[in-house]
Amino acid sequence: MPPDYSGQNLRGRSFKGQNLTGANFSGQDIRGANFTNAILKHADFTGAKAGLQKRWVIGLVIVSWLLSAISGFFFFFICALVTLALYTTNLQDLISNALFLILLVVFFIVSIQKGFLTGLGNVVSLLISVPITIAVVLIGAFAFAFTIAGAFALVIAIAIVVVVTFLSFKGISIPLDSINSFSGILSLALLIPFPLIIVSAYIGWRSLAGNEQYAWVRSFAIAFAATGGTSFRNADLTDADFTGATLKNTDFRKANLTRTRFYEAKKLDFARVDDTILTKLAVIKLLVTGNGRGKSYAGVNLKGANLIDADLKEANLRDANITEATFQGACLEGANLTLAQAVGTNFTSAQMTGAVVEAWNIESTTKLDNVDCRFIYLLENPKPETDDRERRPNSGDFQPGEFTKLFEEVLNTVDLIFRNGIDWKAFVNAFQTVQDQNEDTELALQSIENKGDGVVVVKVGVPDGADKEKIHSDFTQNYQLALQAVEEKYKVQLQAKDEQIVIYRQQSGEMTEIVKLLANKPINVQVDNKVENKNMTNSNDASRKFENSGTLNNSGTINLGEISGTVTNTINQLPASPEPDKPGIKELLTQLQAAIEADTNLLQEDKAEALEQVKALAEAGKSPQEGAMQKAAKTAIKILKGTISSLPSATKLVEQCSNLLPLISTFLGLG
Numbered sequence: 001m002p003p004d005y006s007g008q009n010l011r012g013r014s015f016k017g018q019n020l021t022g023a024n025f026s027g028q029d030i031r032g033a034n035f036t037n038a039i040l041k042h043a044d045f046t047g048a049k050a051g052l053q054k055r056w057v058i059g060l061v062i063v064s065w066l067l068s069a070i071s072g073f074f075f076f077f078i079c080a081l082v083t084l085a086l087y088t089t090n091l092q093d094l095i096s097n098a099l100f101l102i103l104l105v106v107f108f109i110v111s112i113q114k115g116f117l118t119g120l121g122n123v124v125s126l127l128i129s130v131p132i133t134i135a136v137v138l139i140g141a142f143a144f145a146f147t148i149a150g151a152f153a154l155v156i157a158i159a160i161v162v163v164v165t166f167l168s169f170k171g172i173s174i175p176l177d178s179i180n181s182f183s184g185i186l187s188l189a190l191l192i193p194f195p196l197i198i199v200s201a202y203i204g205w206r207s208l209a210g211n212e213q214y215a216w217v218r219s220f221a222i223a224f225a226a227t228g229g230t231s232f233r234n235a236d237l238t239d240a241d242f243t244g245a246t247l248k249n250t251d252f253r254k255a256n257l258t259r260t261r262f263y264e265a266k267k268l269d270f271a272r273v274d275d276t277i278l279t280k281l282a283v284i285k286l287l288v289t290g291n292g293r294g295k296s297y298a299g300v301n302l303k304g305a306n307l308i309d310a311d312l313k314e315a316n317l318r319d320a321n322i323t324e325a326t327f328q329g330a331c332l333e334g335a336n337l338t339l340a341q342a343v344g345t346n347f348t349s350a351q352m353t354g355a356v357v358e359a360w361n362i363e364s365t366t367k368l369d370n371v372d373c374r375f376i377y378l379l380e381n382p383k384p385e386t387d388d389r390e391r392r393p394n395s396g397d398f399q400p401g402e403f404t405k406l407f408e409e410v411l412n413t414v415d416l417i418f419r420n421g422i423d424w425k426a427f428v429n430a431f432q433t434v435q436d437q438n439e440d441t442e443l444a445l446q447s448i449e450n451k452g453d454g455v456v457v458v459k460v461g462v463p464d465g466a467d468k469e470k471i472h473s474d475f476t477q478n479y480q481l482a483l484q485a486v487e488e489k490y491k492v493q494l495q496a497k498d499e500q501i502v503i504y505r506q507q508s509g510e511m512t513e514i515v516k517l518l519a520n521k522p523i524n525v526q527v528d529n530k531v532e533n534k535n536m537t538n539s540n541d542a543s544r545k546f547e548n549s550g551t552l553n554n555s556g557t558i559n560l561g562e563i564s565g566t567v568t569n570t571i572n573q574l575p576a577s578p579e580p581d582k583p584g585i586k587e588l589l590t591q592l593q594a595a596i597e598a599d600t601n602l603l604q605e606d607k608a609e610a611l612e613q614v615k616a617l618a619e620a621g622k623s624p625q626e627g628a629m630q631k632a633a634k635t636a637i638k639i640l641k642g643t644i645s646s647l648p649s650a651t652k653l654v655e656q657c658s659n660l661l662p663l664i665s666t667f668l669g670l671g
Contacts, residue, residue, distance in 0.1 A: 002020075002021065002022030002023050002024065002042075003020060003023045003024070004023070004024040005023065005024060005025050005028055006024055006025075006026065006027070006028065008028070009029070010025070010028050010029060010030045010033050011029055011030070011031050011032050011033065011053055012031075012032040012033065012053055013030075013033050013034070014033070014034040015033065015034060015035050015038050016034050016035070016036045016037060016038065017036070017037045017038060018038050018039070019038075019039045020035075020038055020039060020040050020043055021039055021040070021041045021042060021043070022041070022042045022043065022044075023040065023043045023044070024043075024044045025043060025044060025045045025048050026044045026045065026046045026047055026048065027046070027047040027048060028048050028049070029048075029049045030045075030048050030049065030050050030230050031049060031050060031051050031052060031053045031229070031230060032051075032052065032053040032228060032229065032230060033050070033230050033231075034230075034231050035230070035231060035232045035235050036231050036232070036233045036234060036235065037233075037234050037235060038232075038235045038236070039235070039236045040232075040235055040236060040237050040240050041236055041237075041238045041239055041240065042238075042239045042240065042241075043237070043240045043241070044240075044241050045240060045241060045242045045245050046241050046242070046243045046244055046245065047243070047244045047245060048242070048245045048246070049245070049246045050229070050230035050245060050246060050247050050248075050249075050250045051229050051230055051246065051247070051248045051249040051250055051267075052225075052228055052229045052248075052249045053228070222270060222271070222272055223272055225249050225270070226249045226250065226251050226271070226272040229248075229249035229250050229251060229272075230247075230249070230250045230251070231250075231251040232250065232251060232252050232255045233251050233252070233253045233254060233255065234253070234254045234255060235255045235256070236255075236256045237255050237256055237257055237258075237260045238256055238258045238259060238260070239258070239259045239260070239261075240260050240261070241260075241261040242260065242261060242262050242265050243261055243262075243263045243264055243265070244263075244264050244265065244266070245265050245266070246265075246266045246267055247262075247265050247266065247267055247268045247270075247271045248266070248267030248270045248271065249270065249271070249272075250271040250272070251271070251272045252271055252272060252273045252276055252278065253272055253273070253274045253275055253276070254274070254275045254276070255276060256304075257276055257277060257278070257304055258303075258304035258324055259304055259305075259306045259324070259325070259326050260304075260306055261306045261308070262284075262287040262288055262306065263287070263288065263290055263306075263308075264288060264289075265287075265288050268284050268287075268288055269281060269284050269285075277301050277302060277303060277304065277305060280300065280301075282295075282297070282300070283297075283300060283301075283302065283305070286305075286307070286310070287305060287306065287307070290307065290309060290310040290311060291310070291311050292307075292310060292311065292312045292315045293311045293312065293313045293314065293315065293331075294313070294314045294315065295315055295316070296315070296316040297315060297316060297317050297320050298316050298317070298318045298319060298320065299318070299319045299320060300317075300320050300321075301320075301321045302317075302320055302321060302322045302325055303321045303322070303323045303324060303325065304323070304324045304325055305322065305325040305326075306325070306326055307325060307326065307327050307330050308326055308327070308328045308329060308330065309328070309329045309330060310327065310330045310331070311330070311331050312327075312330055312331060312332050312335050313331045313332070313333045313334055313335065314333070314334040314335060315332075315335045315336070316335075316336045317335055317336060317337050317340050318336050318337075318338045318339060318340070318380070319338070319339040319340065320340050320341070321340075321341045322340055322341060322342050322345050323341050323342065323343050323344055323345060324343075324344040324345065325342075325345050325346070326345070326346040327345065327346065327347050327350045328346055328347075328348045328349055328350065329348075329349045329350065330347075330350050330351070331350075331351045332347075332350050332351060332352045332355050333351050333352065333353045333354050333355065334353075334354040334355065335352070335355050335356070336355075336356045336380065337355055337356060337357050337360045338356055338357070338358040338359060338360065338380040339358070339359050339360065339361075340360045340361070341360075341361050342360055342361060342362045342366055343361060343362065343363045343365060343366065344363070344365040344366065345362070345366050345367070346366075346367040347366070347367060347368050347371055348367050348368075348369045348370060348371075349369070349370045349371070349372065350371055350372070351371075351372045351373070352371055352372070352373040352376065352403070353372070353373050353374045353375060353376075354374075354375065354376070354377070355373070355376050355377070356376070356377045356378075356379070356380050356389075357376055357377070357378065358377070358378055358379050358380045362407065362410065362411060363411060363468075364411045364412060364464050364465070366407075366411060368403070368404045368407050368408065369404060370404070371403050371404055373398055373403040374397035374398055375391055375392060375393060375397055375398065376391075376392050376403070377389040377390060377391055377392075378390035378391075378392060392406070412461060412462055412463070412464060412466075413446060413459045413460060413461055413462065414459070414460045414462055414468050414471050414472050414475075415457060415458075415459055416457070416458040416459075416460060416472070416475060416476075416479075417455070417456075417457050418454075418455065418456045418457075418458070419454060419455050420454050421454045421456065422456045422458070423483055423486055425482075425486050425605075426479055426482035426483040426485075426486045427458070427479065427482075428603075429478070429482040429485075429486075429603065430475055430478040430479035430481075430482045431443070431445070431460075431475070432603075433474075433478045433482075434471060434474045434475045434478055437474055437478075438466075438470075438471060438474065441462060441463065441466050441467075441471070442462075442463060443460055443461070443462060443471070444460065444461040444462075445458070445459075445460060445461075446459040446460065446461045447459045460475075484645065485642055485643070485645045486642075488638070488641070488642030488645060560597075560604065560607060560608060560611070563608050563611050563612065564593070564597060564611060566615060567593055567611050567612075567614050567615045567618065568593070570615050570618040570619060571586055571589045571590055571593065571614075571618045572586075573618070573622065574586040574589070574618060574621050574622065583663075584667065585621045585624075585664065585667040585668070586621075588660055588663055588664050588667065589614055589617055589618050589621070589664065591656070591660060592614055592617075592656070592657070592660050592661075592664070593611065593614050595652070595653050595656040595657070595660075596610045596611055596614065596653065597611070598652075598653075599647075599651070599652070599653040601647050601648075601651055601653070602643070602647070602653070606643050609639070609643060610639075610640060610643050610644075613636040613637075613639050613640050613643075614636075614640075616632055616633065616635070616636040617633055617636050617637070617664060617668070619632070620632055620633035620636070620668055621667070621668065624667070624668045624669055625669065629668075630668065630669065630670060633665075633668045633670060634670055637661055637664070637665060637670070640657065640661065641657070641661070644657050
């Protein structure tokens with residue numbers, strides 16, 4: 001049973017490090033309470049009052065007045081020194097003083113417009129070329145001291161008494177005209193602080209209003225004011241509820257605020273929130289009001305934000321981090337979710353009609369149950385020279401549950417994108433290799449889409465919990481290895497250049513080629529008996545799609561026995577070696593044939609092709625001096641090397657070919 005603290009006096013009480021999961025603190029006064037490192041998952045703080053106890057408020061006020069008095073004393077003292085420096089008839093001093101005033105004006109103007117640090121940087125840059133007295137730096141350092149008019153008046157009186165007393169103690173008399181001069185100096189000294197006070201007050205006001213230029217001032221002030229307040233530092237507040245709570249002077253530093261509810265919380269902008277998503281006032285305002293309609297949160301960190309029932313219609317969440325956030329029942333109609341990170345995000349019952357979801361990142365942990373959506377857009381911007389933003393569905397509206405079903409398929413698929421066409425022999429080899437490497441993960445070919453311009457998208461279905469990143473990485477790597485081997489054969493067979501190979505791969509993206517090549521190998525594919533083939537020249541939708549969801553086991557039959565018999569007959573037509581202990585061309589080719597037939601790593605079609613090349617070498621062995629035969633033999637050896645290049649180097653066939661092919665080349669006079 002979760003603890004219930006209703007009706008108890010909790011002010012100043014320590015709950016440090018305690019497990020208070022589901023505890024009830026609703027409506028309680030928790031000012032000064034310490035929840036540091038506590039576990040407060042699902043805790044109820046609705047209507048609670050956090051912050052400072054009265055004694056801490058009084059203490060902080062006294063300390064702030066003392067700091068004001070001290071800073072005011074030093075502030076006026078420096079102003080008096082500067083005034084004495086200005087009160088001169090010496091021309092050189094007047095020039096220095098004029099430069100000082102210019103620097104001071106520049107400092108004030110830049111500080112107001114662009115921030116204190118920028119203003120100080122400009123002054124320092126000027127000081128590099130125009131040396132002024134150290135007092136200038138001091139005046140800049142104290143320009144932001146918190147001072148009040150009463151403290152100034154007191155300090156002025158004290159300064160006069162101190163100066164007169166000090167001079168009298170030294171036996172120095174003060175003539176009347178000196179006193180008059182001194183009065184003039186004091187009059188000038190009285191005038192200097194007021195512009196500085198006005199500037200300091202302006203900066204303080206702007207910092208509290210949330211101006212990013214003075215964020216450091218605000219952070220320092222809030223950190224000072226939160227001393228002794230309610231502390232949730234490093235606490236786990238996952239799914240905790242602070243609805244309607246007062247949170248001024250509260251410490252949330254490094255707290256886990258995953259799905260923490262702050263709806264209608266008061267004074268949250270005066271809480272200490274370092275290292276949390278609350279560091280931006282725009283985020284605080286969104287969490288408290290639930291209203292982000294038409295506003296931009298592009299690139300903003302909203303990880304774990306609780307936005308239940310929030311109004312985010314037409315909001316810009318492009319590239320925002322909304323991982324583990326909750327949008328249950330929220331309005332996201334027309335919202336831009338392009339590139340949004342939505343892993344573990346809860347969209348249950350959200351309204352998403354017209355939302356843009358281009359390249360958003362979702363996984364099986366993303367919840368899309370009961371989403372209310374008539375249509376969505378897959379592109380943020382229309383395709384060039386069109387108004388096509390890939391609306392889904394292409395026409396009409398989603399029927400109830402169709403949106404969820406559409407993206408549930410996406411959640412359990414790995415998208416393989418080929419931008420320069422696809423070589424299906426390499427694809428089949430890579431697919432089988434990845435399946436072998438991930439034998440505990442069942443892979444299913446779900447759909448193939450030819451997008452035009454050589455772009456082919458293959459969707460591979462994976463079970464829940466599969467490591468999709470690893471599968472994608474494994475396939476990419478194995479496809480490139482297989483592609484290199486296949487392309488080596490293409491170059492020899494077609495005598496083609498690299499450009500011709502690209503054209504070949506693009507052509508093999510045609511649906512007839514896809515079906516033919518897929519039929520060459522036994523592959524289990526999920527099929528829903530839906531084949532869509534549109535004429536790309538007569539359709540605005542430049543995609544062709546082949547979808548599968550049940551079991552298709554098409555096996556192309558290759559008669560290796562027949563091929564092997566033909567190769568054996570051709571080899572037997574060659575003369576045997578006259579030396580039994582020294583193999584000739586017949587014996588070498590027989591060994592090569594046996595090695596190929598015994599290998600278990602080669603696919604059937606590759607094995608058949610390799611045997612055909614052995615036959616070509618045997619034919620060349622009949623007339624090794626003929627130019628045409630030598631050319632055919634060279635081609636056969638290149639194809640054999642390309643065939644075995646995709647095999648691991650430790651494979652027995654690779655080792656045997658490395659020994660046999662050079663000897664065969666020598667016998668055939670190929671060098």
